Amino acid sequence: GRKMEVGRELSQVRSGCDSTAPPRPGDVEMIGSDPATSMVVVPPQPDDLKAIYLLRQMDELLRKRSMKKSFDDLILAGNDSLRLIQASRYEIFVRARNKPSTAFDTLAKHLPEGAKATIHDYAMAQARRDPRLQGDGRNYVFGNFSLIVNYDPVLAQAPHIDLLAPNYQFGLMLTDMSPGTLFHEPTEWKEDSGGTAAYPAHIRTVGALLHTWRAQGCGEPPTKLVEALEQESRVRDLLTDYGDVLAPYALLSKNMRSRPSLKTGSLLSLPGSVVHAGPRTSGFRAVIFFSAWPEGSEVAEYDPDTQYTGVLLSAQLVCLMWSQVGVGEAERRYLLSVLATHIEDCHVKGMWTHFDQGEFSECIHRLERGQFPRKTPTRSAYLDSCAKRPALCGSWVPFGRGPDTVDMRGLTRVSADGLWTMWDNAAYEVVIYRRRDGRVILHYPFWKDAKTGKEFWEGLDHGDNYRLEMDDADDNDNGRRLFDGTNGSLMSTEGDVIQCGTRKRPAATKRRLVNSEESSSNQRNRINTARKKRASRR
Structure with a gap:
């Protein structure tokens, strides 16, 4: 197959089994044994002196503290052409999707005319020297170019995955003899102590995850938690x-590979879906990052803050499982203990900032610091307390996609056509969806913000717990009844019955735009007031 063909092509280039020996000039080197998970090192093109000169000149310009100050000033001014990312690194956009390049263009003014295009062309030419891109029969589109710079010594990033296969990601080195990106080479693991507990090479199924938890010493996961994990498609x-x-984390770190020093103009090429991390550095380092994807495929937009580490993925599993049917205090306690292990093992702190401000964010923060309330002074006691709080986890959506993004997967419509409900003495058409955890959310398709056009949803906020209780079915019921306001009860978080119907609609507006002159805060206050008033019982 294609994988074997690429393997034969790579077998003709220099093997990278010795991670300390530098590649010979002109060699394309593979570090690792499997082309699907290996890093390819492309050395500088000796005949392209102009591009190498420009890269060195850019490196010298970036090193100036005056340049760092100008970057800091732009960030403070709210300029969107650059930002600070993990471990005190700067990202300066060069040619990135939906991003301005103001900061880089300021830098480019100190370079010869056409420097940006020359460097861009050189980077793509270097990337195309990877045999995996040459021979798989697909045309690749290159994009999302940015500069990643650190001025002071920094720690290695937390191991993470951002881009997924079939995308590729590249690092073009500006700083001479600087370390390359770290990447993880999957392998079957045994405990260092000589024990028999093995870790799988990949954790891509619920079974492999459970195996890993047991081998880590987390204990036997509760049966109801296992059932809930296996039934949730988003977990899969x-x-x-x-x-x-x-x-x-210790095993990931132990199995990381890289090149300790690379010349200016060298390029690293890594497939998507591979665990990797920016390296620890003892001083200044600059690299041009960019990605590629097969022509015609959906672009996975690069965002350095949209990356799953062990902490963030474990946290999302906690949130997904927290309110599932069958998941109770024991199951939540187990999930929290796994999350706490990831937090304590990871050397990169501050992960709590990725979460919406609230109880869960506070929980992550306390676990990172190891500081707990007086009433629960130990980690164990604190986790026991957290597991007893049903509202600890809201509907956290990672990486700032926000509450306006509604994931329709796993939702089942349970309301009849033409269903209405009352808001502030007015009737609005509503569609009710049931989530896998039994709770319901309400969608108002004709109630929109006149400015943004966004439709209104109810039941997504932190702590919302709307329920739909259907009456007992009669003998002719086919098991697929839809709620019409007469055959069950829609309950608010407070336990009030919400008036609904489909037959005789009250004399009130059924389609309404939220007043465009009304501020968002006033809209929310009015909505909350109406919600409290809406406890009219059937």
Whole structure:
């Protein structure tokens, strides 16, 4: 197959089994044994002196503290052409999707005319020297170019996955003899102590995840938790794409590979879906990052903050499982203990900032600091307390996709056509969906914000717990009844019955736009007031 053909092509280039020996000039080197998970090192093109000169000149310009100050000033001014990312690194956009390049263009003014295009062309030419891109029969589109710079010594990043296969990601070195990106080479693991507990090479199924938890010493997961994990399609999807980051941190770190020093103009090429991390550095380092994807495929937009580490993925599993049917205090306590292990093992702190401000964010923060309330002074006591709080986890959506993004997967419509409900003495058409955990959310298709056009949803906020209780079915029921306001009760979080119907609609507006002159805060206050008033019982 194609994998074998690429393997034969790579076998003709220099093997990278010795991670300390530098590649010979002109060699394309593979580090690792499997082309699907290996890093290819492309050395500088000796005949392209102009591009190498420009890269060195850019490196010299970036090193100036005056340049760092200008970057800091732009960030403070809210400029969107650059930002600070993990471990005190700067990202300066060069040619990135939906991003301005103001900061880089300021830098480019100090370079010869056409420097940006020359460097861009050189980077793509270097990337195309990877045999995996040459021979798989697909045309690749290159994009999302940015500069990653650190001015002071920094720690290695937390191992993570951001881009997924079939995408590729590249690093073009500006700083001479600087370390390359770290990547994880999957392998079957045994405990260092000589024990028999083995860790799988990949964690892409619920079974592999459970095996890993047991081998880590987390104990036997509760049966109801196992059942809930196996039934949740979003868990399966997350594990398929990102599950490898859930391996024990010590084992991931032990199995990281790289090149300790690379010349200016060298390029690193890594497939998507591989665990990797920016390296620890003792001083200044600059690299041009970019990605590629097969022509015609959906672009996975690069965002350095949209990356799954073991902590973030474990946290999302906690949130997904927290309110599932059958998941109770014991199951939540087990999930929290696994999350706490990931937090304590990871050397990169501050992961709590990725979460919406609230109880869960506070929980992550306390676990990172190891500081707990007086009433629960130990980690164990604190986790016991957290497991007893049903509202600890809201509907956290990672990486700032926000509450306006509604994931329709796993939702089942349970309301009849033309169903209405009352809001502030007015009737609005509503569609009710049931989630896998039994709770319901309400969608108002004709109630929109006149400015943004966004439709209104109810039941997504932190702590919302709407329920639909259907009456007992009669003998002719086919098991697929839809709620019409007469055959069950829609309950609010407070336990009030919400008036609904489909037959005789009250004399009130059924389609309404939220007043475009009304501020968002006033809208929310009015909605909350109406919600409290809406406890009219049937």
